[in-house]
Amino acid sequence: MYRKVFASKVFQRKVVVVTGGCSGIGRALVLRMARAGARLAILDLDPAALDSLVRHLADHLNAEAIGLPCDVAEAEQVSRAIEQVLERFGGIDVLINNAGITHRSTFAETDLRVFQRVMAVNFFGALHCTKAALPSLLERQGQIIVLSSLSGFTPLLYRSAYNASKHALHGLFDTLRHEIKGSGVNVMLVCPGFTATDLRKNALVGDGSVTRHPPLAIGKVAAPQDVAEAIYQGALRRRRLLVLSNVDWRARLLARYFPRLFERILLPRISGLRPSR
Numbered sequence: 001m002y003r004k005v006f007a008s009k010v011f012q013r014k015v016v017v018v019t020g021g022c023s024g025i026g027r028a029l030v031l032r033m034a035r036a037g038a039r040l041a042i043l044d045l046d047p048a049a050l051d052s053l054v055r056h057l058a059d060h061l062n063a064e065a066i067g068l069p070c071d072v073a074e075a076e077q078v079s080r081a082i083e084q085v086l087e088r089f090g091g092i093d094v095l096i097n098n099a100g101i102t103h104r105s106t107f108a109e110t111d112l113r114v115f116q117r118v119m120a121v122n123f124f125g126a127l128h129c130t131k132a133a134l135p136s137l138l139e140r141q142g143q144i145i146v147l148s149s150l151s152g153f154t155p156l157l158y159r160s161a162y163n164a165s166k167h168a169l170h171g172l173f174d175t176l177r178h179e180i181k182g183s184g185v186n187v188m189l190v191c192p193g194f195t196a197t198d199l200r201k202n203a204l205v206g207d208g209s210v211t212r213h214p215p216l217a218i219g220k221v222a223a224p225q226d227v228a229e230a231i232y233q234g235a236l237r238r239r240r241l242l243v244l245s246n247v248d249w250r251a252r253l254l255a256r257y258f259p260r261l262f263e264r265i266l267l268p269r270i271s272g273l274r275p276s277r
Contacts, residue, residue: 010236012037015089017082019072019129020099022049025147025192028228029096034063036232041085041092043070043078043099043129072099072125073117082132093142094235095133097126100147100165107160115161122165127172141184143235146173148191154262177240186238192227193244 016033020026021042030040034057042065044050050067057063066088070081085092100122103114126146137144151159152166170189177187227244234242254262 014038014093015041015085015091016094016096017041017043017085017092017133018096018098019043019125022046022053025224025227026098027053028224029098029231032228032232034061034065039089040065041089042067043072043081045069045071072128073120075128078128079132086136091140092133092136093140094145095129095137096145097129098147099125102159102162104158106158110161118161119165123168126169137185138180138183143186143188143238145188145190145231145235148189150191150193152191188234188239188242190231190234190242191244193222
């Protein structure tokens with residue numbers, strides 16, 4: 001009983017910034033943090049979706065929130081948005097770097113602009129937001145949560161740019177964790193598996209356009225609400241790494257210690273392809 005009561009108060013009145021907060025895992029995290037009593041700053045590209053979500057939070061959850069149109073790939077836009085958050089709320093307690101895009105195309109057929117855009121959003125977006133928010137997070141001994149992926153530790157076919165961006169996130173935030181050790185700021189990397197979000201539906205193809213084909217069949221797909229709840233529980237415990245893969249721990253162990261076996265057995269399946277017979 002006491003533990004439940006304490007847990008329900010951890011994020012009460014805390015200021016939580018969520019990037020890519022209008023859909024998918026981001027929206028589910030916004031709603032979960034609102035139910036925990038947090039004050040929300042939501043960054044997203046879609047002004048209409050932001051307005052609708054902020055109204056929903058106020059009307060249905062009595063939550064205090066602001067919506068800020070922002071392309072996290074643009075450092076100046078991020079700086080302005082974080083300044084607005086600080087002016088409105090006075091500080092930041094939790095930064096959730098959730099915004100991301102993906103693609104489905106072979107390396108040879110993927111235009112350089114696709115690599116640049118995926119890295120700009122997935123890697124530099126998280127870098128920009130963390131750079132801007134870090135002084136306040138240090139002051140308030142807050143938390144940085146970074147949405148990585150199953151592909152942060154295992155390759156996925158036809159997603160070379162996406163895989164590269166997620167590996168880069170691990171390099172950046174594992175280093176940051178060590179550099180600010182003792183500051184009271186926690187850094188948690190989250191690696192969900194395949195999740196039912198618009199990320200998969202709006203994947204880019206090699207020329208930079210959005211795919212017109214449905215997502216590949218990849219077995220069990222998690223609900224954003226379930227992923228958000230797991231992240232919330234991980235944040236309560238201030239975890240360092242949270243792996244939520246549908247393929248679970250076996251993919252990670254096989255990829256690291258038995259790469260040839262992983263490539264033969266699991267790689268085709270988790271990439272959305274049938275294993276060759």
